[in-house]
Amino acid sequence: MKVKYFAWVRERVGKAEENIEPPPDVQTVADLIGWLAQRGEGYAHAFETPRVIRAAIDHAHVKSDATIASAREIAFFPPMTGG
C-alpha cells in the first residue's frame, strides 16, 4: 500500500510518500503507526506521540482503530491548520 506523509510528519520521516508492505499482524491504523515508528530515527520522531497523529484512508479521515486491510492509500499528518 502507498503511505503519504504531510507537514511535520513528512519532514521528520524525511519523505513525502512510499510503498510499504507491513506484516499481517498490522491490522489497524494504530498498529501501522507502531510499526512505522520502529523503522528508524526519523519515523520514531514523527510518530513519538501517536495521539496527535491524524490519519486518512483513501482520502477520508479515519480513527486509529480503523482497519487498513482494504486501503490503497494511507496518509498521516498533524492536526489541520488551514482556513
Add this chain to the structure above:
Amino acid sequence: MTAQVSIRIQEADFDIAREIAALTGGRTDIGAVVSFSGICRGREGGEAISALTLEHYPGMAEAEIARHAAAAMARWPLTGLTVIHRVGRIAPGENIVLVLTASQHRQAAFQAAEFLMDYLKASAPFWKREEGADRTGWVDARAHDDEAAARWTKS
C-alpha cells in the same frame, strides 16, 4: 435553476468581486451573498510573521471540501457556493481563503458560510508553516477550531 458549486485549490490570488459576479451573474433568484475571506496576518502572538506557506493533501483536500459543501447544500436552501483555498507562499495582507454562499435570504447564506469555514479549519487537510523574523515552524492546531466545527452537530 440548479445550485452552482465551485471548489478550487490554487496558488494564485483570487478577485472577490469577480467571484461574486460569477456566482450571481444572469440570475434573479439570489437575494443574499455572504463573503468570508481569510487573510494572512503580519503578527501572531506579538511576533512578526514574514510569510505563511500552505501545504495540502491533493485529492483529499478537494474531496473534504466537496463533502462539506454537499452537507451545506443539504442543510440550507443555497443557490450556490464558492470555496477557494490558496496554497504555497502567502505574505501578510494577502488572501488565504474565500467562502461565498448565495441564497434567497440572508440567514441561510450567513449560517452556511460560517459552517463551511468551521469545517474547513477543523477537517480540510491544509497545514500552515509560519516564517517569523528569527524562526520558522508549523502552526499548532487550536482546540477552539474543533469546538467551532462540533457545535454544528449539536441540537
